[in-house]
Amino acid sequence: MSISEEGGDATVPAPDPEEERERAREYLLRALTASAKSRSRLARGLADRDVDPDIAAEVLDRFEEVGLIDDVQYAHTLVRTRFTERGLSRRALAAELRNKGIAEAVARDALDQVGDDDELMAARRLAASRAARMTSLPPDTRRRRLAGFLGRKGYSSSVSMQVIREVVDGAD
8 A cells, every 4th residue: 555545645755965965976077077167057057956955065165175166267267268269348258257157256357367458459350350251231231230240249339339440441
């Protein structure tokens, strides 16, 4: 006779803490094998898998202790690669760091790698590359499309307009 036939309450036994720790470790190792992730993102992954919050914090702390999770290094690497490879502005990078759960102080420190001159040069390089593919378009259309392109990369309107004037007006 089952519990439901008896009309009794079915209680699910609490998972063994050591088994839950092992499950959390396995998830973290799999997640970190693919690519580095922030502690916040990994904590969300553990929560999604219904790992006890105390055990999750304990395992995350241990991974930080041994250097497998390092938000400072992660933030610096993310800023450097996204700026170099995608040409994202500091504003766009700051938003991405926030979305990944990086602490504000850590994000500010990582964003200090990109100076005003670096950002302006990146915007010029992006705009020149994109403008080279638009030579058959009228100047107003090129300006409008470049403004949208740079805006999507997170560049301010003042930087965008300065660069667009240089690229479009310099080409005409």
